[in-house]
Amino acid sequence: MVDYVKLVVGVLCLTIAVFKAKQGAANNAARFAIACFALLGLAAFAIAPSALRFIHTFEPLPNFGRWVGNSLVIAAGWCVIAILAYTVRDGERARRLVVLHGVIAGFVVLALGVLLFAGDTQFEIEFVTVYGNRPPITAYLTLFSAYCAAGLGAFVALIRRYSAAAPERALRVGLNIMMLGAFAGLLWAAWKTVVLVINRLSSSPVAAEAEVTALLSSTAAALIAIGGVVPLVVRYVRDPLRRARTARHLRALEPLWSQVHDVLPEIKLAVDDDDFSVYRRVIEIRDANLALRAYSHPEVRAWATEGAEKRGITGDQVEVLVEAAVTASALEAHAAGVRYHPDPRTAETPNAGTGDINAERDWLIRVSHAFANDATVQEIRSRVRDEVSSSAAVRPVPPT
Structure with a gap:
């Protein structure tokens, strides 16, 4: 022994x-x-x-x-x-x-x-x-x-x-x-x-x-x-x-991050550290939200809330749909060069979160899923796309 x-x-x-x-x-x-x-x-x-x-x-x-x-x-x-x-x-x-x-x-x-x-x-x-x-x-x-x-x-x-x-x-x-x-x-x-x-x-x-x-x-x-x-x-x-958990979080954030990054490549941080890659994505998405505020359609929140009510969606999932719809529609307006707010500070800010980076990550994962898959979000995005590309669209407000 x-x-x-x-x-x-x-x-x-x-x-x-x-x-x-x-x-x-x-x-x-x-x-x-x-x-x-x-x-x-x-x-x-x-x-x-x-x-x-x-x-x-x-x-x-x-x-x-x-x-x-x-x-x-x-x-x-x-x-x-x-x-x-x-x-x-x-x-x-x-x-x-x-x-x-x-x-x-x-x-x-x-x-x-x-x-x-x-x-x-x-x-x-x-x-x-x-x-x-x-x-x-x-x-x-x-x-x-x-x-x-x-x-x-x-x-x-x-x-x-x-x-x-x-x-x-x-x-x-x-x-x-x-x-x-x-x-x-x-x-x-x-x-x-x-x-x-x-x-x-x-x-x-x-x-x-x-x-x-x-x-x-x-x-x-x-x-x-x-x-x-x-x-x-x-x-x-x-x-x-x-x-494996980091890779899963990155995949979940990818639908939302990839599109805002394609439109606003400047949001990508220079730091490249695998240990903080997920947190970096969160910061980059929030930076994109701020950059897109001037392009946020003023009626999207009401449309998303109404769509959620029709589908019986309640609780914070309504805010998830609202944020996903606001981001998706802002991307369409940005692509068309249509600004709805002369001063971006007058636009509604995205969900402020709790200040906890992990909670923020989990929230944006839900937003990313809705952004890529939710029918209401896709419907609102298509509606804004038609509006900004139509000859009858409201004349864009010139940048100030």
């Missing part, structure tokens, strides 16, 4: 590192975050029991694979401290702090190697149970636990600083899960300390030491990995859905 959990954690951590690397590292903190997850993933693989047995077949010294795995954890802890440094310090001060802690981490790794060699051990999966009461191994485990605890403490401080301010809910959830993992890691460090003290004071090993240690360490690593992968999974699922 422990073997399986560590391998799964290793896969999760390496997956997070790959995804973050593909997204690009905008700064030093992001680069160290990628390195941290990569090191944790490799460490999880290295200290899995099956990996330790495999490495034992060719390792130069007994338990060398365990030292490699523990060294990778130390390196990951240094990356956490580097992330914190580059997050809360200025560039040069952060760099000096990172170098200092890098030197400390290097000395810790070297000291662990020396202590392991001095411990004169043989390969054992139950390493702590068998050798934990030997002074060099006690020192090895104490040093390793202390450095991990320092890294986890820095990790908790970093997450507490930024989880509340995280802009996305998925990111906040992920950070909180990672913080739970860090607390589980601190419990692991505390447990290792208790075990070491008992081993020094008692001749018999602590019962279930290996099981509790594996449970706490695996829980910590799993929660940190899961917390890291939550935002990636949400983004992976959300982004295609968001793109």
Whole structure:
């Protein structure tokens, strides 16, 4: 079970590192975050029991694979401290702090190697149970636990600083899960300390030491990995859905937007950003409404309202039909060069909306549908077209 959990954690951590690397590292903190997850993933693989047995077949010294795995954890802890440094310090001060802690981490790794060699051990999966009461191994485990605890403490401080301010809910959830993992890691460090003290004071090993240690360490690593992968999974699922929803909204607005854009190409905004394409369409349509106000037939509202009443249409759908008919008829008048209002400010303004861009989008989608498909709108549009093209049409008011 422990073997399986560590391998799964290793896969999760390496997956997070790959995804973050593909997204690009905008700064030093992001680069160290990628390195941290990569090191944790490799460490999880290295200290899995099956990996330790495999490495034992060719390792130069007994338990060398365990030292490699523990060294990778130390390196990951240094990356956490580097992330914190580059997050809360200025560039040069952060760099000096990172170098200092890098030197400390290097000395810790070297000291662990020396202590392991001095411990004169043989390969054992139950390493702590068998050798934990030997002074060099006690020192090895104490040093390793202390450095991990320092890294986890820095990790908790970093997450507490930024989880509340995280802009996305998925990111906040992920950070909180990672913080739970860090607390589980601190419990692991505390447990290792208790075990070491008992081993020094008692001749018999602590019962279930290996099981509790594996449970706490695996829980910590799993929660940190899961917390890291939550935002990636949400983004992976959300982004295609968001793109599909955007495409659907654009298709729904297309009948109305394409016609007003053909007549008034100047409404198209220069900004080209897929994330705001729908909102851009809304703004462009509203700009077209304002530009067409001088061409709004004064009787169209009454005609549209009357047509809606005959069809039994009630509620805000009447206003949808009115706005669609006003826009459609204004396009016909514009094409014929017929202005009904010397001063556009005297024309009736379109639906003012609520100020909520999403509500405005949904409203214009309904207007666009009526613009393209409603029989009353088409009838009024045809009526205005005949009027402005007829020799009996009212003489256009010259622009002022």
